[in-house]
Amino acid sequence: MLSICLQRTRFSAAMTKPGPSGAPSLVLPELGTFTDEAQRASALAELVQRNKLAKYSCIAMLPANSYQLVQVDLGELPVDERREAARWQIRERLDYPPEEAVIDLFEVAPFGGEKRPLTYVVSASSNYLREQVQALSKTGLTLAAIDIPEFALRNICDLFTEDERGLALLWLEEHSGLLVVVRDGSLYLSRSFNSGMADLVPYADGAYESLTEQLDSIVLEIQRSFDFCESTFQLPMVSRLLIAQTGQEISAIYGYLNEYLTTKVEPLSFSGVLTTPEGFSQVELNGALPVIGGALRREQN
Template sequence: MAFWHKAKKKDGWLAVSAAAEGVTAAVVRRRADAKPAVLAAAFHPGGRAEAAGLIARVGRELDAPAHLCSSILVPGEYQLLAVEAPNVPADELKTAVGWRLKDLIDFPVPEATIDVLDIPVAPNGPAHNHQVFAVAARNGIIEALQNLYTEAKVELGAIDIPEIAQRNISALLEPEGRGLAMLAFDAHGGLLTVTFRGELYLARRMDIGLAQVEGAPEARQSLFDRIALELQRSLDNFERQFQYVAVSKLVLAPTGSASLHDYLSANLYLPVDLLDLDAVFDLDKVPQLRDAAQQARFLTVLGGGLRDEGAVA
């Protein structure tokens, strides 16, 4: 999915996230017969007022002119909603979905930039069960982001969201013919996704940040209980809605600590694997990303760099 997209063929993707804590970026190149290669990565702390300068800096360090560039929105800058798919021609889909959102988003539809991602239906399933994901952001947010990259003198090729970045990594881990659940935490909270055959079927946010997961041991029991309960409810609801998708396991993205993995392994009915991005990407050029804490920081931009356009053999 390209929430906003004007790609030209270049050598892989430079994915950038400008958040309150700083700018994170990585360059990823897909390869036909090998793991995707991470060519470079950088993080520079700083507030949003410094974002243009920080984006310019990572653009120089990571050779932005040699790559397609995508910017990944942060939670609060967009809304992601599952809605019934309108029965309209493809060229009218975004407009029709927009009007379905008019009572679901907190700003007027004419002020929204909207994109749509299909949720595949079951083989021979009823058409009335067909849903799509709709992404909506205020036009002003998109324009401000474009202006930020113009000021930084970095050519922006696409705008994405974290759910799609996480889907891109999850799709590489799916067992043949089965779905995969993935749970990740960052400064903005937790994100649970379920993918099947490379498509995003579920995306749920948890109001629990990475700092809480890594917090004091005495506070973890109730927090981990809450995470497990939210996971169980979400996965139970998913199984009822998508009975044709068998979820094989839950993959927990790195958090810098093994405590949550150990807890979920003992308390969930699904097998729980701890993700090591070294098994997904070729990290030889960025060995610092073999550290679990660094993997937690760079997870979203690495997933954002796995876009299909610009792939090379």
């Protein structure tokens, strides 16, 4: 499966195939930049031609700022009325006319107990999605699905089958972060962070006391997320929290989070769960994490 994420001035791509031992192999991690639509088309065409990808099935991975993910209460509405009801509930959160919203829904069922599942709506502008589809179709790729980073990170967590109690994964981009909590293939929680590596990198020279304010905020949000999973879904504490840093790795982060969180904190490592090409560090691969997760997608609808 091939996964591509198109952003305003850059793209990322990844492809996986079954490995000889049963574990998947990553065969195409790639990052590219462009300045205009013509350069983007040329870069994508070159990617497809160089790797002989024409007519491959492709996942379009949406960038984090291109869609809305909102919890909604649809009660006991019939299935055929739920999408329109969700559109009406989120209309004031959209920066485009609600009638132009493409709507999809998913539910998160409690791990235990008798509580009703929570319903979430994913919404994106039809004009934006149309532009994404057209850009990919011009390369000869066959679009299989449009996906979001939350489920891509879920797919990454599914690689770690030895963690029977599930995993949490925190992906730290330059200016933002995304936390997911996953167990038995189910995405129980996703939480966005307004801070990222840019807030931490200036203090990577050893002045660890300067990290306190930023890391205290991250600790608080993570603990709130774990508490929410326990109270809402009756989900026991996950086995580990994996941290995926991008740009560079700041080792002080792991020690700080381990000191203040009740679950074990470790850096994300693909060693033993995903075969990766030579010449790529884990930090470099972390920069393409959503498309790597998209390329691990198993569902086709």
